[in-house]
Amino acid sequence: MKKLLSVLLCLCLLLTALNTMVFAEDEISSFGISMSGFKGGATEADVKFTLSDDRLEVSQVSWAGTMEEDGTFKNQKTYTVFVSVKIKSGINAKYPEDLSVNDLQYSGINKANKAIMQPTLKVVKLAFEVKASETGEYISKAEEEAAKHKHCYCGGYIEIGDHTSHSDVTYRKWDGKEKIQYNSNGEAHIYLETEVVLDSTLNIGGGKKLYLCLNGNTIAMRYQDKRVINVDVGGELRICDCTRSELARITNGGAEYGAGIHNNGTVKMYGGIITKNKGGYGGGVYNNADFTLYGGDIYDNEALYGGGVWNDNDTKYNFIMYEGMIHMNVASSGAGIYNNDHANLTLKGGTMTKNAARYGGALWNNGGNVVFDGGQILENNAECGGGIWNNGEGLLEIKSGNISKNTATTDPYNDPDGRGGGIWNNDNGIINMTGGEITFNKAAAGGGVWCTNGSDFRMSGGVIAENEAYQAGGGIYVQRSDEASVPGKFTISGKAGIVLNYCYGPGGGAYVKGILNFEGEGEITGNLATSEEYIDIAAEPSAVINRNTSMPTQFMDVAPDSYFLEPVKWAVEKKITNGTSDVTFSPDDTCNTAQILTFLWRAAGSPTVTKVFNYADVKESDYFYMAAQWAKTKEMVEHYALYPNYSCNRMMSVYYIWCAAGKPECKTPLKFTDTTNTKYEKYYEAIAWAVEQGITNGTSDTEFSPGKSCTRGQIVTFLHRAAQKGLI
Numbered sequence: 001m002k003k004l005l006s007v008l009l010c011l012c013l014l015l016t017a018l019n020t021m022v023f024a025e026d027e028i029s030s031f032g033i034s035m036s037g038f039k040g041g042a043t044e045a046d047v048k049f050t051l052s053d054d055r056l057e058v059s060q061v062s063w064a065g066t067m068e069e070d071g072t073f074k075n076q077k078t079y080t081v082f083v084s085v086k087i088k089s090g091i092n093a094k095y096p097e098d099l100s101v102n103d104l105q106y107s108g109i110n111k112a113n114k115a116i117m118q119p120t121l122k123v124v125k126l127a128f129e130v131k132a133s134e135t136g137e138y139i140s141k142a143e144e145e146a147a148k149h150k151h152c153y154c155g156g157y158i159e160i161g162d163h164t165s166h167s168d169v170t171y172r173k174w175d176g177k178e179k180i181q182y183n184s185n186g187e188a189h190i191y192l193e194t195e196v197v198l199d200s201t202l203n204i205g206g207g208k209k210l211y212l213c214l215n216g217n218t219i220a221m222r223y224q225d226k227r228v229i230n231v232d233v234g235g236e237l238r239i240c241d242c243t244r245s246e247l248a249r250i251t252n253g254g255a256e257y258g259a260g261i262h263n264n265g266t267v268k269m270y271g272g273i274i275t276k277n278k279g280g281y282g283g284g285v286y287n288n289a290d291f292t293l294y295g296g297d298i299y300d301n302e303a304l305y306g307g308g309v310w311n312d313n314d315t316k317y318n319f320i321m322y323e324g325m326i327h328m329n330v331a332s333s334g335a336g337i338y339n340n341d342h343a344n345l346t347l348k349g350g351t352m353t354k355n356a357a358r359y360g361g362a363l364w365n366n367g368g369n370v371v372f373d374g375g376q377i378l379e380n381n382a383e384c385g386g387g388i389w390n391n392g393e394g395l396l397e398i399k400s401g402n403i404s405k406n407t408a409t410t411d412p413y414n415d416p417d418g419r420g421g422g423i424w425n426n427d428n429g430i431i432n433m434t435g436g437e438i439t440f441n442k443a444a445a446g447g448g449v450w451c452t453n454g455s456d457f458r459m460s461g462g463v464i465a466e467n468e469a470y471q472a473g474g475g476i477y478v479q480r481s482d483e484a485s486v487p488g489k490f491t492i493s494g495k496a497g498i499v500l501n502y503c504y505g506p507g508g509g510a511y512v513k514g515i516l517n518f519e520g521e522g523e524i525t526g527n528l529a530t531s532e533e534y535i536d537i538a539a540e541p542s543a544v545i546n547r548n549t550s551m552p553t554q555f556m557d558v559a560p561d562s563y564f565l566e567p568v569k570w571a572v573e574k575k576i577t578n579g580t581s582d583v584t585f586s587p588d589d590t591c592n593t594a595q596i597l598t599f600l601w602r603a604a605g606s607p608t609v610t611k612v613f614n615y616a617d618v619k620e621s622d623y624f625y626m627a628a629q630w631a632k633t634k635e636m637v638e639h640y641a642l643y644p645n646y647s648c649n650r651m652m653s654v655y656y657i658w659c660a661a662g663k664p665e666c667k668t669p670l671k672f673t674d675t676t677n678t679k680y681e682k683y684y685e686a687i688a689w690a691v692e693q694g695i696t697n698g699t700s701d702t703e704f705s706p707g708k709s710c711t712r713g714q715i716v717t718f719l720h721r722a723a724q725k726g727l728i
């Protein structure tokens with residue numbers, strides 16, 4: 001190869017004025033190239049352009065200007081050529097960028113000079129772009145990349161509340177600087193690839209809907225002088241974090257109202273962490289409309305009111321928490337959430353924990369409507385109302401969930417003001433508890449609940465258990481304010497229970513200075529206190545303890561299904577006997593002779609009897625004196641002594657009733673194996689009569705247990721049956 005003259009390839013590729021061009025299939029793009037370094041004598045026909053991408057073809061080549069007169073190139077001269085590239089029809093391009101003319105080759109032979117123009121490779125980066133065709137055959141590389149970030153607007157992993165099925169969204173990268181582009185529906189979907197630091201608040205205007213995936217990255221306000229995000233009336237924000245990272249944060253906001261997010265529209269939070277924001281009202285969130293928490297965390301924010309959230313919406317709006325956490329926020333009142341006047345708050349799940357305030361550790365409800373229907377209020381702390389402070393005619397409904405391990409005051413042993421470990425109910429606040437648990441809370445007084453100032457706590461379900469107080473009222477403390485004299489009120493009804501609470505002072509279950517109502521089958525029982533006589537309930541003179549007549553009995557130890565329920569009610573109504581306390585009847589306590597005879601005498605109408613006998617062991621001052629005289633007239637007692645304090649057995653009790661009835665004849669033999677005529681001759685006919693009359697059925701089918709002490713439950717039952725039949 002003689003003189004194989006290498007073609008001087010000094011292609012100065014000046015792609016001037018070639019901005020991004022838009023192509024569709026079959027469209028042609030032209031571009032100009034300045035070329036020089038040809039061997040003199042070569043002609044334009046000698047130059048062949050080829051493309052390595054066979055989806056493209058060179059469709060036209062035109063040399064600009066006038067070639068040399070002889071039609072050949074001159075040495076070292078620069079020429080300009082316009083090359084048109086055509087997209088072959090029917091190609092299936094993935095990215096239009098791939099259709100760039102990457103490998104433009106030209107080659108040729110200068111026949112005149114026998115010079116071969118060496119094939120060469122040149123990369124001509126043509127950043128031209130093909131618009132997506134209507135069939136969607138072409139998509140841009142940006143779209144392809146965005147399509148890689150595609151998941152449900154919840155982040156792809158949440159199924160809770162009203163979010164039960166997923167719906168994919170394609171997110172586009174956002175660097176925090178460019179203006180967010182909303183589509184014709186007013187929607188934009190963005191995700192972060194790196195941390196975004198804002199100098200001005202990210203605003204979602206009315207009619208706009210922003211889907212934001214934090215993608216494990218933080219949005220931070222540069223200086224803590226503005227809120228991070230604002231949602232206008234009619235705007236909507238959905239936040240998620242598909243990576244579930246601890247670094248997916250909305251942080252460093254500072255504003256009087258809502259330092260992290262200020263919402264006047266709709267916010268649905270599925271993930272991410274609103275943290276270290278600082279405000280006056282609502283450190284993390286100020287909600288004025290609809291805010292739903294499906295997940296994520298409102299954590300370590302600070303405000304005067306509502307460290308985590310200040311909720312100030314109105315009747316048609318709601319703050320709903322399905323899941324997620326509100327934790328370690330601080331405030332003067334309502335460290336987790338401050339729910340303001342008329343605001344609606346529904347807690348259905350999630351955890352509010354380790355929030356700390358002066359009043360209302362997890363929640364301060366100031367005249368709003370709160371429904372607690374699941375989730376946990378756990379380990380929060382405040383001076384009063386460790387878990388919840390309900391105030392200002394606020395309505396709190398507790399349907400399910402746990403209010404647990406909260407503490408009122410940091411020093412329950414020494415701080416006398418630590419009241420209401422679980423809940424403080426104040427200032428005409430109303431609490432309806434139909435389910436759920438208030439457990440393991442602690443306070444100086446009112447370990448579980450403190451009620452005062454005209455507040456009303458109605459407990460018809462659920463349990464208040466294992467709370468602890470250091471001064472009074474392990475389970476509940478019902479206060480009557482000494483100054484204003486407006487008592488708090490606590491009503492226990494249904495199947496509710498205040499059990500297993502503990503107090504180092506009086507009132508393991510309840511300490512009452514105000515009003516305590518019992519309705520239904522509710523009970524305060526099985527509590528512990530150091531003052532033994534006040535284990536379940538300790539009441540001060542100002543206390544009013546009401547027992548509704550519609551309830552089965554006032555006695556907690558008389559079960560609604562017990563055989564002596566009606567007899568007990570009858571006996572108390574007839575003043576035959578009282579309870580052994582305001583709330584107990586002690587049906588299993590045994591009776592002595594004096595008691596049995598007194599009951600019987602009262603059942604007979606307390607007849608006045610002139611003195612007929614001088615008992616050796618009965619004084620005129622004894623409460624049973626008249627009953628003892630009457631017993632003698634009825635021939636119940638044969639001895640000179642009554643032995644009033646001796647326990648009275650079943651056989652004697654029935655015998656006394658038989659005597660009172662006038663010792664009627666009875667020939668029906670007994671079937672009891674433990675009660676035979678030979679063994680109990682004196683009592684046999686009395687017992688037989690009692691069985692015949694249905695006064696007693698024995699203690700089993702075959703036994704009467706004649707020698708067993710007669711219990712209070714049994715004697716009132718015997719008397720009741722005898723009285724029903726007009727026998728006494």
Ligand SMILES: [Zn+2]
Pocket residue numbers: 152153154155156157158163165166167
């Ligand atoms: Zn989803």
Ligand SMILES: [Zn+2]
Pocket residue numbers: 149151155171191213214215241242243
């Ligand atoms: Zn994502």
